[in-house]
Amino acid sequence: MRGFVVSAAVVAGVVMLSGCGGGDGGDDAKSGGSSAVADTAACEKAVTEQVKKSMGGDKAARDAEELPASCAGLDEATKEKIAERAAGAAIADALGGDEKESSQEPDAKADVKITACSKDEFGYPVAKLEVVNSTDKTQDMNVQVSFNGADGTRLAEGGTIVTALEPGQKAKEDAMGLKEISGKFTCKVGSVDRWESQ
Known part of the structure; x- marks a missing residue:
């Protein structure tokens, strides 16, 4: 069961970021006649929340194809880091919900x-x-x-x-x-x- 949680988070993070606008003529690049300003922190926060919701069974979050404008223009290396962190945060959140006790021996x-x-x-x-x-x-x-x-x-x-x-x-x-x-x-x-x- 734990392996499923981990893979679900990683897949969700990577799939979401693969749709990030990156100069390929996506809707974000066209809106308002000017390109959106990439905001790494804002993008990561939004993606992390969406991955957590997706893992929690939120169908809208799981099926969402659009990402916030703050993700537009980010390079592949940055998107990969955000995917890893979003997945990591979702995994930690999910494992914390298992209410397993940590081992008492040794510390x-x-x-x-x-x-x-x-x-x-x-x-x-x-x-x-x-x-x-x-x-x-x-x-x-x-x-x-x-x-x-x-x-x-x-x-x-x-x-x-x-x-x-x-x-x-x-x-x-x-x-x-x-x-x-x-x-x-x-x-x-x-x-x-x-x-x-x-």
Whole structure:
């Protein structure tokens, strides 16, 4: 069941973005006699919400063919990043709704270490993680990270899903924030949920 949730989110995000106006004469490029201004953050927010609604069974969201004007003109690399983040956010949201308890032994949070904290080329915060499975069973993990300003204010949050991590196995993962931030910031592991892989 979990595999279906993941694939549904990825497919929804990619399919939606494949229809983004990109200079191919789409309706967005023609409206009002001037091209729409691409807005990465606004596009990502709208796509993420639409993917979540689609996964939740909203037929209108699932069947929608039009994207907001803010997506028009974005290059393929940017659209791919937005698709990944939208899918990731939808997956995290869906898994959180499963109401599964995280493993109590050993401490799941202790199995996650931040190895780098920076921004990508689009201004989004990224925490590089090293995740290890210290249990004796194959595990899936949902890692959430907060990106905090110098005064401790949470500026953004993001996360990543690690699947089928074998006992003692390590994985290198990136947890990306879901909005652009400016100034200095720190990356901090928020919550780590872990459950036995099915």
